[in-house]
Amino acid sequence: MVDRKLLYRWCSIRVEDLENHPDLKLPFRLVKNSEEMGELMAKELAEDIKKANIEGRSYRAIIPCGPKCWYEPFAKYINENRISLQNVEIFHMDECLDWQGNLLAENDPYNFCSFMKKYFYGPILPELNVKEENRNFLRPNNIESIREKIELKPIDFTLGGWGQDGHIAYNQSKRHPFCHVSIEELKNSSIRIQENNLDTIITLGQRSYGAAYQFVPPMSVTLGIKECLSAKKVRLFSDTGTWKQTALRVALFSDVDAEYPMTLLQNHPDAVITATYETACHPISEHPEWEFKGINI
Numbered sequence: 001m002v003d004r005k006l007l008y009r010w011c012s013i014r015v016e017d018l019e020n021h022p023d024l025k026l027p028f029r030l031v032k033n034s035e036e037m038g039e040l041m042a043k044e045l046a047e048d049i050k051k052a053n054i055e056g057r058s059y060r061a062i063i064p065c066g067p068k069c070w071y072e073p074f075a076k077y078i079n080e081n082r083i084s085l086q087n088v089e090i091f092h093m094d095e096c097l098d099w100q101g102n103l104l105a106e107n108d109p110y111n112f113c114s115f116m117k118k119y120f121y122g123p124i125l126p127e128l129n130v131k132e133e134n135r136n137f138l139r140p141n142n143i144e145s146i147r148e149k150i151e152l153k154p155i156d157f158t159l160g161g162w163g164q165d166g167h168i169a170y171n172q173s174k175r176h177p178f179c180h181v182s183i184e185e186l187k188n189s190s191i192r193i194q195e196n197n198l199d200t201i202i203t204l205g206q207r208s209y210g211a212a213y214q215f216v217p218p219m220s221v222t223l224g225i226k227e228c229l230s231a232k233k234v235r236l237f238s239d240t241g242t243w244k245q246t247a248l249r250v251a252l253f254s255d256v257d258a259e260y261p262m263t264l265l266q267n268h269p270d271a272v273i274t275a276t277y278e279t280a281c282h283p284i285s286e287h288p289e290w291e292f293k294g295i296n297i
């Protein structure tokens, strides 16, 4: 469990001092805003695919539903530069489910598959687009076949975001009173269906529905940490501000800790975290006068 005194120290670092901070556990990039981040995400993935095309090899990527700022620039970059995605295989990292573990309604805002069809595949020119059979959406009934497909060949790139507890895909901190998950178990976690944590549901309700947590899907199917971190490159990005600020500090400065799954990125040979200025700020760093008993007094 994260030590509160350490957490206070990490959250006290001014945003201006984060990049190149001597205590960083892994590379960190700061970008101005969503626009700059979307362009960077789009270009990094597109250029990596272009390189694979030139080398004449197929390309496999795990991608998220959110951050959302990169879909439009990605399609634009692909279309304008005529980069073919015909040899690309995509694995979608997670999907939301209802309380019985079933898929959501097609137009539910948390139906990741519907969203990705519309905003990721939709604007890409048909002759360049990823083939239908290479679009791997996670569903409650295809866990084994997706697992086998992923194990078949290495993944080139994992592009992702993170959640309030530093979850990658939906690999949340396991807070069950009777079931404890060690760092090693978390690291080897694979595709599964699960109940989402209460704090995940509350924060999603707050950000999407004016705190109406009643509309937030309570379950999910997710790639495990094992699949997500199996990629040669892992790039996590966030532009969604306050609900990601503390997880970012923990990811950047904490030792590996199962309470914040993102800290496992430290064990990856080529992982980079990128955040917008707003996401990298922290209220504690802006208020050195705040007093917390037993922590700074």
Ligand SMILES: N[C@@H]1[C@@H](O)[C@H](O)[C@@H](COP(=O)(O)O)O[C@@H]1O
Pocket (backbone or CB within 6 Å): 064, 065, 066, 067, 068, 093, 094, 160, 161, 162, 163, 167, 168, 169, 170, 237, 238, 239, 240
């Ligand atoms: N489980 C999903 C992740 O797969 C996604 O990457 C993240 C993006 O969040 P945002 O849209 O705030 O960047 O949201 C949730 O945590």
